[in-house]
Amino acid sequence: MYSEELKVRFYETDALGHVNNTVIPAWIETGRIPVFELFASQGSPYEISLIVANLNVDFLRPVYFGFPVTINTYISRIGNSSFVIGSEIxxxxxxxxxxxxxxxxxxxKxxxxxxxxxxxxxxxxxxAHPEHPLKQ
Structure with a gap:
């Protein structure tokens, strides 16, 4: 599992002081970078052959400015040509x-x-996440 701490930036919040819902997918994308780097090790980072086929986000509670967030990124399933990355904020x-x-x-091509x-x-x-078994 990868883990990264981010500071919430003021411009990521809305009028109520919550982090805007469009920011969470961007943070999830940031958390995926180390996984992309695994594939980049096969050659140039400009030749990464991964595409995002699906992205789902469950918003469980508000995120606020003034407190850091931790992004946990892990592999939850591996198939023949695809895999699923789980993310937690x-x-x-x-x-x-x-x-x-x-x-x-x-x-x-x-x-x-x-x-x-x-x-x-x-x-x-x-x-893989240490608390969730990997699905095949």
Whole structure:
């Protein structure tokens, strides 16, 4: 599992002092960067073959300015050519939002999915959530 702490920026809030709902998916995207780097290790970062096929976010409680947030990012499922990244947004020891992103290893030239290399699958398995079993 990857974990990163972020400061809530004032411009990310709305008139009520809550973090705007459009910000949470951007934070989830930030949390996915280390996973993209696993695929970039195969070559240039400009040749990453991942596409986001699906993104779901559950907003559980408001997030506020003035307190840091922690983004936990982990692998929850690994398939042949796709995998699911789970995300959790925590503030003041409370789970505020959770997300799931399905990513597909993709061949842009031939417009089709590609199997994920076994060595990458092993690295992905290492990033499973310690409290949630990995789905196959």
């Amino acid at each position: 925590w503030q003041k020891d409370k789970l505020c939002a959770k997300g799931a992103s399905t990513l597909v290893n993709y061949d842009y 031939n417009e089709c999915s590609l199997p994920i290399a076994d060595e990458i699958k092993l690295k992905l398995k290492e990033k």
